[in-house]
Amino acid sequence: MADSAEVLENVKDYYGKVLQSTSDLKTQACVTPGKALNEYVKNAISEVHPEVSARYYGCGLVIPPGVHGARVLDLGSGSGRDCYALSKLVGKDGEMVGVDMTSEQIEVANQYIEHHTAKFGYDKPNVSFVQGYIDKLSEAGLQSDYFDIVVSNCVINLTPDKKAVLSEVHKVLKPGGELYFSDVYTDTELSDEVRKDKVLWGECISGALHWNTLHSLAKEVGFTKPYLVSCSPINIDREDFKQVLGDAKFCSATYRLFKLPEKPRKVGGGKIIYNGEIAGHEESFQFDHKTELAAGTPVCLSGEVLTVISNSRLGEEFQLDPGVKEVCCVKISEGVDPFLVIGEKESRGEKIEAACCGPSACC
Ligand SMILES: C[S@@+](CC[C@H](N)C(=O)[O-])C[C@H]1O[C@@H](n2cnc3c(N)ncnc32)[C@H](O)[C@@H]1O
Structure with a gap:
């Protein structure tokens, strides 16, 4: 596609008009197979309204430990599945904000605020949805140094300017805050033909970052290094897509990155x-x-x-x-290649679990 504006229009069209539910997806990139979740998270997800869950297009689990009482922002919140599960888990004194650029997605999400507020027994909603772009969070009215946690589920790949997204996230997080997100990564430089394919963009494939680029962007923006939490392969079965993609491999991976205070207290091993x-x-x-x-x-x-x-x-x-x-003391290694982690697990014959939850998989 010619430029960023065209990419954004195409993605809006895809998530606003083309897709109506998870079953309309053409690849497994959004919604990879689910692993057994702990009861705490599983219960929260199962309380989300079925009409919201039916429009879930995520590729991982973006509920980090320790969310009670937190202010959480979800980038590209879609119909709000993760926002509503987190609305339950942050509790009545926490706050949950979802931002999405597609009006149809915001409309669906807004329809279920009252339902979940009543279901969770809150006096007033702790969740809201804002229409805006994730690489322009300040323009969308989101305050600097405000959120404890920013999550995102299969969205940053859809955005042409990934560095701008990370910079904006860094701005809105409090010092000590965390970006915890799942997305699609590739092991190669994707060809122009792949980058221009509208359906593969919409399906979260064409805009995938090389996993290594996430590490350099995080450093440039001022985050700690990205720590790999989980990863799983994405298998693309359709012959016509395979022809375009050649040998490129894809995986879904969840990373956590922190915004440390300007002068962090140094601790020895x-x-x-x-x-x-x-x-x-x-x-x-x-x-x-x-x-x-x-x-x-x-x-x-x-x-x-x-x-x-x-x-x-x-x-x-x-x-x-x-x-x-x-x-x-064990040093956590720098720049872990998620494809190697997947390969090692496969060679040991381990069951590969995706830290992910599609509506039919585990809820
Ligand atoms: C693959 S869907 C994931 C939705 C949701 N996170 C979920 O798990 O169901 C991608 C969402 O990101 C939104 N989106 C993509 N690019 C965006 C951008 N630059 N700014 C805001 N929203 C964006 C789309 O409108 C869509 O709702």
Whole structure:
């Protein structure tokens, strides 16, 4: 497609007029297979109105641990499935805002505010939807340094200017806040033919970032490095799409990135203990795809990760033990390739789970 404006118009048309429900999708990119969710998250998703869930087009699970009482923004909120599940989990004193550029999506989402407010037993709604562009959040009226968490489910790939999106997110997050999002990634530079394919754009394929580019953009904008939480392959079955895509591979991946304070308190490597007090995560806390912290059990981590955790919104959920030497501490590796992670799991014969939940898969 010729330019950004054309891409945005095409995407608006796709999500406003072409697609009416999840079953209209032509690939598996939005809505990859679901894994068993913990009961806490599963219950919240199952309370979302079926008309909203029927229009779910996400590719991952964007409900991080520790949302109670938080202010959360959802980029490209669509019909509002994740917003309503989070509206339940943030509680009456939390706040949930969804932003989407497509009027038809905002209209559907707005229709169910009263229903969910009553269902969750709130006196007044804690959720609202704003029509606007995710690379222009200030123009959409969203305040700087306001949100604890920004989530997004299969949207940033649809936006031509990804760096502008990350910059705007950095602006609206409080220091210590977190961007926790699922999206589609590729392992190669996509050809012009792929980039120009309108249906593949709409299906979240043509605008996919090379996974490595996310790391450089995050750094340029001032985020911590992106930590990979989960990933799963996207298989494209249609012959005509396969012809256009050639050898390019795609996966859905969930990352977490933090906006640290300007002068973060530096912490050396050592032991950290998770307090087990986050609702729904009483037994353990998953930091990234391979770092799971069992409640009450000291775990040795590098100074880099301890600095991130202790300066983040999650800091008070952990206790640091400074008395341990750096040498015993695991360093979480830089720039993990999600395709390698998937390949390693496949070669070990492990069941590959997508941290994802389509309406039929697990709700
Ligand atoms: C694949 S759907 C995902 C919707 C929702 N997150 C879900 O999981 O059901 C993508 C959504 O992002 C919105 N969108 C795409 N590009 C956008 C942009 N630049 N600004 C705002 N919304 C955008 C579309 O209107 C659409 O509703």
